[in-house]
Amino acid sequence: TSKQVFTTVAAGIEVAGKFNIAASTSINLLGEGGDGHYTTLAYVGEGVTINQDNSGANAKQSINVFAFSDTKIVGGGGAIGLSTGSTFGAGAGADGGQVFKATDAYLSASEANANNVIAVQAYSDESLLSFAGSIQMSTAESSELAGALGVYVWGVTTTAYIGSAGGGGTTKTVRSGGSVLLAANNDTDIVYIAGAVEFTEGTASVGASVAVNDLTGDTSAYISDDAEVTALAGEDTDTIAAAVGGYDITFSDEVADSGTTVAPPGNTPSTITGDGELSADDPVWNKSREAVANYADIRGIAVTSNVSETLKGFVVSAGAAEAFSVDISTFVPVSTRHSVAYIAGNINQGDDDVTDAAQDVVVSASTDFHSLGLVIPVAISENISAAPGVNWISAKLTTHAYIAGGAQVAAGGHVLVVAAASEHLANLTLGGAGSSSSGLQFAVDASATGTYLSSMTTAEIQGSDNQDHATQVTAGGNVLVSATDDTVDTGVSGGVAAVLSETGLLGAGAGVVYTHIHKTTSAEIDGGAVVDAGGNSQDQMPVINGDIDAENKHFDTESIVGVAVQAQSSEKLTNFGIAAAGAFWVGVGAGVTYSNVNSDTTATIAQGAKVNQGSAQPDASGHQSVNVSASNMVTVLDVGGALAVGLVDASGGVDVGIIRNTTMASIESGAEVAAKKDVSVYSLTLRDVKS
Secondary structure, X not given: OEEEEEEEEEEEEEEEOOEEEEEEEEEEEEOOOOOOOEEXXXXXXXXXXXXXXXXXXXXXXXXXXXXXXXXXXXXXXXXXXXXXXXXXXXEEEEEEEEEEEEEEEEEOOOEEEXXXXXXXXXXXXXXXXXXXXXXXXXXXXXXXXEEEEEEEEEEEEEEEEEOOOOOOOOOXXXXXXXXXXXXXXXXXXXXXXXXEEEEOOOOEEEEEEEEEEEEEEEEEEEEOOOEEEEEOOOOOOOOEEEEEEEEEEEEEOOOOOOOOOOOOXXXXXXXXXXXXXXOOOOHHHHOEEEEEEEEEEEEEEEEEEEEEEEEEEEEEEEEEEOOEEEEEEEEEEEEEEEEEEEEOOEEOOOOOOOOOOOEEEEEEEEEEEEEEEXXXXXXXXXXXXXXXXEEEEEEEEEEEEEEOOOOEEEEOOOEEEEEEEEEEEEEEEEEEEEEOOOOOEEEEEEEEEEEEEEEEEEEEEOOOOOHHHOEEEEEOOXXXXXXXXXXXXXXXXXXXXXXXXXXXXXXXXXXXXXXXXXXXEEEEEOOOEEEEEOOOOOOOEEEEEEEEEOOOOEEEEEEXXXXXXXXXXXXXXXXXXXXXXXXXXXXXXXXEEEEEEEEEEEXXXXXXXXXXXXXXXHHOOOOEEEXXXXXXXXXXXXXXXXXXXXXXXXXXXXXXXXXXXXXXXXXXXXXXXOOOOOEEEEEEEEXXXXX
């Protein structure tokens, strides 16, 4: 276990008659790129034997390998300057740093035995509160410059595994009379506050406030191909809290705690309700959002990877001067995330290793990504004012849960392979520029909000090219292969520019919202995979039943036992691009929204797959079914509008929306599929687009 706490604050204060310069910088560094990561490591290495002779051992005998790294950073850089003379003042406050860390837990023993629970867990938490600010003021006719900058670069890896790193080593045998828990969790909470303010009775004021975040994170949990793992799920042994996929999202008035919390399972087909309207009561603006991972108490084997990231930026720049004022505000977060969980080894393959219906195998990978950005530039002068603002979020997310080709997996109960992703993006950019005096005045404001999201969510049972060693998944109860990805994106951009005089030449304002979303959501049983699920269980799986409730905007479900392959995705976009501009001579305003959504959702039993073709099929439940379903829901509200006033005025609202979504469910030709009850294939879409 390791904990790193950084609290660094730097401040500069300057009062001068002619030249006033104040600056401060706070820098926080942890680890380096490449092989220089700060590492927290818990492990049992190769060649080690644990509890080889286990006769007479306590019934609660357990093995726990646990690595935890907690990094907390509070950084601030501020500058305050006062000019009493008539020359120049400048101030800058900056906070920045880099964090490169690795948290690893692994069990690579040649043999490890325990009567109760074997747990291998790696947890990594990061939190950042970054302040950067500058205030420059002048009581004389000087020019003032103020800047605020917050920049951090992150490289975070969190890994938990049983076997060898990447596989391919000598055989490792792990055996538990109860359960085996393998978990990798990463939780990140980042907040930027940046502000620049400058005021002068002199010629010019220039301000810039910028916050930039660049994060790359890899979180993985796996059983490698050289591992043989058994968990007998004895009824007198302790249960384990297994992440079963996805996060429960709530909004409250209280500040949410970051981190993963145990909660009741909430893994149901995705729905989106509401008409996409934006109101003052929208919780994204005035409530605290909390993401709580869905957990369930099970016995058996759980291999789970959970990633939760919250990223917020509040960036303001404001200035006023006699002749010339320019203020720029920018928030640019970039995130690349991977959450991966898989089994490549042999699970419960001994003659007596498959026990009763309480023995489950869970493979789940989850990602929750939340971004909230507020950007405000304001510039006021007597002659020329400009206030551009940029609020841009870029996220590339991969969520992948799978049973690898050639793996052998058996359970008396259920086998669940679940990949679940959720994204909630909200960006607001509001700018204002104003001029008021005699002469020719200009006021220009341009506000831009942008979202680029690439998300790939995949759950699969992979096939094997080796016909003599096919992938084999056998469950006495159910087999679920589920991929879900739900996206909510809200973008608001508004620009106001006004020249309040009878000689005002130009007032120009623009509000632009750009959204590009590219998603792939896939659930598949690949060719070369052999899957048998007897359905002999009271536990049922909710699946799409082919009906659509268009009025309430959701897909109806039913409950089955057997095999379910489910791919579900949704996109909810609410965008407003608005502008207002005015001048005596020329007023120009433009409000623009552009949305491009490309979301492919597929559920497949592929050619060459074999489902319920094994020797145990005659003993399957009479209710045994197979359901293959894909569903996608799109809700879009785009508004582009502008107002312009002048002797010559031009205004326009432009909305461009492109939706290229593909939703497909199939049992391909050449797949062999059987069920005692129903075999169902559904592909459903719902679209509600308003412009």
